[in-house]
Amino acid sequence: LKDTERDPKLNLNRLNNIAEYFKDVMKKYQEDGTLNIKVLMTEPKALIYQIPGGMLSNLLVQMKSLNAVDKFQEVLDEVPKVRKDLGYPPLVTPLSQMVGAQAVFNVISGGRYNIIPTEIRNYVRGMYGRPAAPISDEIKKLIIGDEEVINVRPADLLKDSYERLKEEIGYLAQSEQDLLSYALFPQVAKSFFERRTQNISIESH
CATH class of the missing domain: 1.10.472.90 (Conserved carboxylase domain)
Incomplete structure (x- = not known):
């Protein structure tokens, strides 16, 4: 593509230096078994x-x-x-x-x-x-x-869990997006909501 209207303007010398560097990196991981050459x-x-x-x-x-x-x-x-x-x-x-x-x-x-x-x-x-x-x-x-x-x-065949999840998370969910987050990632979302609620409580005092 060089010297055409689609020339990406890449510096081939720099690319060559980068390739040489990663050859040594590859050799290192190949020798310790992390990388399988196959x-x-x-x-x-x-x-x-x-x-x-x-x-x-x-x-x-x-x-x-x-x-x-x-x-x-x-x-x-x-x-x-x-x-x-x-x-x-x-x-x-x-x-x-x-x-x-x-x-x-x-x-x-x-x-x-x-x-x-x-x-x-x-x-x-x-x-x-x-x-x-x-x-x-x-x-x-x-x-x-x-x-x-x-x-x-x-x-x-899946049971509708919307109401159950809404009841489970209660006041911690402040929006539909929160409820969806809880449905997809219950533990992570609940932990985040609890910290968020604590921060809001501290700021209000």
Whole structure:
């Protein structure tokens, strides 16, 4: 883009100096094990494994924490199988983490679906909506047993908690925004409201 109308006017010499500096920083963290060089490598097989780059690095960190890096390839092979079992969910947060965790459990536990996270059970029950493709009866039986799959909008099953929350927080909530903050972050919001009320009381005296 240099010398064009879209020239970003970057100083290449300074950029080069910055790059050289961070090479030494990278080397330091590489040597102490904080940074695994594998996550920096281009992985052409990502399309085969159906794994986004961020998910790939997270899986590697998981396997390292479990002292099971030698089984990393098995986990990569397992991911598309789990994704197929679950009706091809899109690998975006939180579904990518859920599929990845199930693939790890399937490999390290010595058998497929020996360990099943609650999130996967809820997904198969329909709590995350309808999957892109049908989940086989065999997989449903394996994961949720005889539990029924919900056929309504998951949010419709939630109880209205507005009045309960309003009563709980009482005078500490001075606006609708306060009430929403309390609904989302109850402990943090309540603590903040209490300090705010104390400060107002001190100032009024």
